[in-house]
Amino acid sequence: MNITLHVWRQAGPNVAGRFETYRAEGISEHASFLEMLDVVNERLLEDGKEPIAFEHDCREGICGSCGMVVDGNPHGPHRAVTTCQVHMRSFRDGDEVWLEPWRARAFPVIKDLVVDRSALDRIIQAGGFVSVSTGSAPDANALPIPKDTLERAMDAAACIGCGACVAACPNASAMLFTAAKVSHLGLLPQGQPERWARARDMVVQMDREGFGTCTNHGACQNACPKEISVDFIARLNGDLLKATFE
């Protein structure tokens, strides 16, 4: 199939960007979306032009490296699917496709479709952990955890840190990302000692990084490739409230 691509090209964080148009020709419907971009890039290189910079790595939907806004949707046309897992059979011959980077003040563009997401790491640094140094753990079965509690924690822990929730949010809030970590650890008994400080400190850091606040649009949940629920945001808000009394 043949596709026309309009791709955001930007040389660096302080340079204006613009859309450029490319033709992806003779693409197999079994190819993945990123394999289609590989083909475009190989041809650009052969023509002596700079390939489109984009991030990707595992191409199995788990590392969280990839992500671009495809026709206005973070990660592309499907629910619960990362960009790398989109396949060309989702498009039709002759389609025009628009590609943009995640857009958020806290995610400056590094080049083309590559953005700096280190703000998410700094939110984790603020409290997204259990302070247990190597060697000081009790036996793993010493602490029974009800299965449904565990499963709920796992639902939150499934976050891959890709940043699609931020890209989807009209406020560019990282509330879903933050809530997922606060809930993963806050649901488990291991996470109780630091539960209140964790919620407070991570949200403070989120604000400091220039992410917006949550106004309950729910776009984050729709964009999340791991289908993390906005219920976790409600849970985080509950913890935040309690944290002010702790």
Place this chain on the structure above:
Amino acid sequence: MELNPRIPSGPVEQKWDRHRFDMKLVNPANKRKYKVLVVGSGLAGASAAATLAELGYQVDCFTYHDSPRRAHSIAAQGGINAAKNYQNDGDSVRRLFYDTVKGGDFRAREANVYRLAQISTAIIDQCVAQGVPFAREYGGMLANRSFGGAQVSRTFYARGQTGQQLLIGAYQALERQIGLGAVNMYPRCEMVDLVVADGRARGIVVRDLVTGEIRSHAGDAVALATGGYSNVFYLSTNAKACNVTAAWRAYRRGAGFANPCFTQIHPTCIPQSGDFQSKLTLMSESLRNDGRIWVPVKPGDDRAPGGIPEGERDYYLERIYPSFGNLSPRDIASRRAKEQVDSGRGVGAQRNGVYLDFADAIQRLGRAVITERYGNLFDMYERITGECPYDVPMRIYPAPHYTMGGLWVDYDLMSTIPGLFVLGEANFSDHGANRLGASALMQGLADGYFVFPYTVGNYLATAGVSKVDAKHAAFGDVERETRDRLARLLGASGKRTAVSFHRELGKIVWDRCGMGRTRDGLREALAQIPVLREQFWRDVKVVGSAEDVNQALETANRVADFFELAEVMCQDALEREESCGGHFREEYQTEDGEAKRDDERFTHVAVWEWRGAQEAPARHIEPLTFEHVKPAQRSYK
């Protein structure tokens, strides 16, 4: 090249205990005076960096990713082994040790494997304390499953995302130390060379992948936790960026490279669908617990799988290996699948796969149970192939997945360069010629949390390492060589992309040094690879500049090292005139087509030494002795 494994004396059960007592400690007040460079932030690197910082060392940690949470450990699906015996089914440290030595086809070091089995239990404790959500039973206790050729249930798992959850645990521990200022984290920073000064590893040269800056970092010890080299095959289950450069640069600076031909071909991957294919996707081996593998009896049978009656199906693993059946070890399951496809019984449009069928399991357990166990894997399969595995059997085929070979290390995980330690998949230590399922996560975390933090202390306390900073002449020399090399890649002004060369190299290595290897095939590869390498340096095309984000330059620099590795890999496979584990030399097989070892001649580790571009590398050996597990032909019948 001196290869002293420095295995502590005493009974195998007591070696690690005794060694921990014999090792010198660094005074708590002095730890902050030492700096350790950790390259890589996967399970081994992140766990090591976090633990060293907790102990009080200065730590610099490097990753080429944008965040330490991206390393490819994250993609491990199935689980992590530990000899907890929570299921009361007869497991023990000794049994895990035994299984691992046997599974590795008697080509691993007994003392290392025993230590690994001992440490396995503490890893689970540590991870649970961090909040890793391992699966649990209704009573709240941890669940286990049997995995990849084990007859006990010792595998801990977190849905199909065990690697992700373990890595996030280590990442959180690391981020905590970064937040405390105890670790300097350098993301988007790729190690491009090792600096050896006065006979010791004293630092690394990195390229900042955003600005292109070439920069030196000095330290008192260097740890490489840089993963494996399966991407030498171009198509593998590894992430796109996985590469051998850090390990290969260390090899060229004097670190021995052990058993490069020991590569693991994983039996359950999605078959290739076309030439555009950029990588292969693994379907967790845990699927083999409930899925049954079969092909049509008749070659070229075009009927849909549902239309082939029971009597015309060959459940070949169950037939050949009645006691292990579909759970036969990876090397064996892979080779048998290749046999089926080679004999024309392959399935799918390209006839390049075998069926993995869940119909019986769905009937026996119900769809809900299957969804709970494998739901996310089934979804992933459907996304990639457009076929629903609840209705049609999956199609699978083996693909390169893991490399048992790697930089040679002694019992302390130190390479042949003093001060250079190698952790996780990047070293060769524990899996012999074949790795058992759920053992890679175990080894990465054992090295990072519980081995290296002790042994590096002993090195720092006893080696009398003088202070060296990045102004030492050795750093300038290495930086200059790096700049020259990148300039050469940019200046080649040829016609072909690095990826096109990589694809061609990968095909040679897969055809000649993949699942089946022959003397003639390997000789052919050894003739082809240098020709292609020459052509690469002459005709590669890289545009853009070295002072900018330049992904094409990053790729070309990595591919250049794969060429050299491929040659040594084939050389190693040629010299090892036996079959063992993942190394199957077609000339050496039993009457039933199983790997036939030659213990007389090859009960050793082959270690390769770089002797310059003009000279062939030298092959050295570390003899292996087996006092506890008697080498026998592995039998899974």
